[in-house]
Amino acid sequence: MVVKLYGPTCASSKRALVCLIEKEVEFEVVPVDVSKGEHKDPEFLKLQPFGVVPVIQDGDYTLYESRAIMRYYAEKYKSQGTELLGKIIEERGIVEQWVEVEANNFHPWAYKLAIHVLFSSIIGITPDPKIIEESEANLSKVLDIYEERLSKSKYLGGDFFSLADISPLPFIDYIVNNMGREYLIKDRKNVSAWWDAISNRPSWKKVLELYKVPI
């Protein structure tokens, strides 16, 4: 059974796509054009009541929320593709900790920055310089903590690539390649080396190649 992924727009879809590719799961993408508001169509809302992508359908199993989708496939195909959760539960604990750090500390500021720097014209808002400044300052503090963490381990979750590294990948790509703020990454030695490692993975290159969309 081929997994259907509703997306591939938005950073969160890319998070799920990288995971599926790393786990060597066969999938097909069902396009949901958020620029046309298709994520708010009544039929889509039946699948995802909050009206956001991604959603997966795997036979009669439906699941949404990108980080939940990643966990499900990382566990379902534990012994297939890249091990993304760590070998023992103590490793998984640390992986989960850094997935949470991404969701609660990194993402809110990266998202605000992207909304005001990158997507303001698409969503029709006026960029607010104060929000941009505040978001960048807070993002810098988070990246200082990433820098310290990455002075002790090669990846965020430990010395192995994991869900903790996939989680922030799509938004760091926006920061480096679309928002003219590559200095946030390049000026931090360990963060920069880590970014080189994770952004050069074939899974990420494939996502960028196949699903290069404006959002």
Add this chain to the structure above:
Amino acid sequence: MVVKLYGPTCASSKRALVCLIEKEVEFEVVPVDVSKGEHKDPEFLKLQPFGVVPVIQDGDYTLYESRAIMRYYAEKYKSQGTELLGKIIEERGIVEQWVEVEANNFHPWAYKLAIHVLFSSIIGITPDPKIIEESEANLSKVLDIYEERLSKSKYLGGDFFSLADISPLPFIDYIVNNMGREYLIKDRKNVSAWWDAISNRPSWKKVLELYKVPI
């Protein structure tokens, strides 16, 4: 080895405490007085660089982020106490989905509402009526989706109590018992019945009894 939990202030500490009690894990609380700024002490920042509670120390294993702590103990003591992740990975997937919904959809608005209605004097900000109104309106929309979900299953993650129910518990307690907004819960039949079920669990009653703190 008794688990040390740095807290017990803040909703997020209570999330971890309920999980430890449900899993029958022996623990002791190391008090961190956030009203005195102890969560920003250099010694504490060595444990948790973002300066927030909770943190657990379990022998030489240190872990932070309440939802990561819950996952770790739910998995470590799989066959002890209440099963909080579901029996099969498809059940866990749905549990994780609703934990993510809490973190990404429920929490941001509940947090903003609590900051402006409940904690403004403690943290020294002027409550903003516009933020209060916006937060309550958005929270209502999320609770409408909870209502629909809870018309189909007894708990958020399925027909069993799970991490998905523990996650929103502390903030719903604020809403019902501290913020004068019990109508947000009581006016929704299924949400109200669910709230009665989860707030009457001995684990939650114990947390309220032992760790009743102003924050």
